[in-house]
Amino acid sequence: MSDVRAQLGADIARRSAGAGASTLVCRVVDVTDTGGVNLLYRGALLLDVECSTAYRGRQAGDLVHVRPGVRPLVLWKVGEDPGAPDESSVRDIAREIAVDEDAVTAATWGTGGPPGSGWQTVTTTYVRKDADGKAQLYFQLGSVTDPSPADPGRAPKAKTISPTASGTWRGGRPDDYASSPTQGDWTGRGNRRGGWFYGAAIQNACSGRTVSKMTVSFARKRGSGINGKIPMNLFLHDYQNPPSGQLNLGSGPEDGLLRLSVGARGTATLPASWRSQLASGAARGLAIYASGRSEYGSFTGGKITISFSA
Structure with missing residues (x-):
């Protein structure tokens, strides 16, 4: 990463000596858990770049103006103002x-x-x-002279459920060497699988309600595998609490829901069949699993947000 930063500084020095340009345009790969971004520059990742407050509505894929230097700074996004009021979002809030x-x-x-x-x-x-x-x-009433107003039928407020526990398993037992749920194998000692546990909280939150959507948020830990994007290979499991033996996997994998570079955070929408299983208690939580080095990574988070239509 230091080589990329040095190249960025050299490039801007040459450009400034020529046409007087003061910024470069780069592509955002991911938004990180610290509020910065990972950038793609000259085919390489520039990690944890800070952003000015003028750069709002940060998303992967944005084209941004960057002020290069020893500490590059993202100044603003190319395009329309992302902070313009949107009637639909204002009404939702x-x-x-x-x-x-x-x-x-x-x-x-x-x-x-x-x-x-x-x-x-x-x-x-x-x-x-x-x-x-x-x-x-x-x-x-004894008699009705004026009809009752209709029941407003307002949908219940969304619920956010945090995991009560998490962990990693390797070789059929808990792996205490991994501080966060991990997938894959970096050292050749065997593939890891990670899990997040919620007790009966998800089923209890959904009881008597119609679930319209479930999303889950994660962040990828720094120093775990390659810097570039890797998929989270997500599975369901049916444990309320971490097992003392192997963590057996349920439905899955869903490897297209979320792809993150190191330090990045993201939110995925769970498939309809998965939210039905979680709402009914047929499944209790989420797990990850991968084989080998190419998709090795550790992840934190796991908060599930449940939206209801009734």
């Missing part, structure tokens, strides 16, 4: 805030008792908590 602040999520009435469970009767008023702990009211 406002909706999330409204769900957080609501004291009452539904108020309906009719001549019969309310449907569902959990209602408590206060004379002719019923009250209960919904799945997000917000109050719901129902009013029983």
Whole structure:
């Protein structure tokens, strides 16, 4: 990496002596877990390059202007302002805030008792908590002169589940030499497999709800394998807690969900069949496995965000 940085400084010195150019355009390979980026420059990776606050909405694939030097700095992105307001995203944020602040999520009435469970009767008023702990009211009337407003049917707020444990296995048993879940074999001592564990938290969060989406976020550790992008070979597993013996793998691999260079962070959307298994408890967590050096890497994170439609 130091050779690439030196070449970058030499290039800008030559350009400045000629046409007076002060920046170079590079391609972003990944956004890192420190908020910087990995850049592709002259066919090589330039790692952990800092970014100015003018470079917003950072994403892999961006073309950016870079001020070279001993410590290169990404100045801005080529293209339209990524910070321009977007009505859809603003509405989504406002909706999330409204769900957080609501004291009452539904108020309906009719001549019969309310449907569902959990209602408590206060004379002719019923009250209960919904799945997000917000109050719901129902009013029983002797006769209806004005129809009840429709139940707003607001989808429950998304839930984020953090792993309660993680680890690595090699040779059919836990590998205490790996500090983070690891896939592949770098030293010739055998292929590793890693796993993230959530107890029953995923199934409990999904109980009684319709899951519309599940995403998971990871970061690739520095100093693990080649610097370039490698795929995370993701599997399901059915353990609530780390096993004392082999970590057996379930459905998978899904190797196209996420590819990361060292230090990079990313988020993947889990396949529909996987979210169904996790929501029902047929699967309990996520694992990684690879063979050999080419896809060797260690990863941290594992937070799963669950979105609901009902």
